[in-house]
Amino acid sequence: MRARSASRCETEVDGDELIDARTTLQSPSQFAIAGELASEMEAAFDRLPPDYQEVVTLSRIVQISTSEIARQMDRSDGAVRMLLARALLAYVAAIDAVRAGR
Numbered sequence: 001m002r003a004r005s006a007s008r009c010e011t012e013v014d015g016d017e018l019i020d021a022r023t024t025l026q027s028p029s030q031f032a033i034a035g036e037l038a039s040e041m042e043a044a045f046d047r048l049p050p051d052y053q054e055v056v057t058l059s060r061i062v063q064i065s066t067s068e069i070a071r072q073m074d075r076s077d078g079a080v081r082m083l084l085a086r087a088l089l090a091y092v093a094a095i096d097a098v099r100a101g102r
Contacts, residue, residue, distance in 0.1 A: 044094035052087035059084055 026034065045053060051073075058069045070080040 040095060040098045043098045044091060047094040047097070048087065048090055051083065052090055055080065055084050056087050056091060 045056070048056070054073065055069060058064055058072065059066070064072075066077050066080045066084070069075075069084075070077045073080060073083075075083070
């Protein structure tokens, strides 16, 4: 068994370059499917109540801790964890409803 070389080329790239690289590596059909998925997810997110939208955004997009979310939303940690669980379940149901055309 041959040992792998330990040296690797490391290059820093910004987010726009990564997005450009990803879109150029996709076929037109893959790009269209990704766009459809993004549209479905956005439509489903828009169906959520504002507090669900807020907790999902803070947790999954901004990626802050539940204790920080609790402070920002003026709720207990346990209430935020329960709200997030309910919000994620509602989001999955909303995605299913969008896909079903409801």
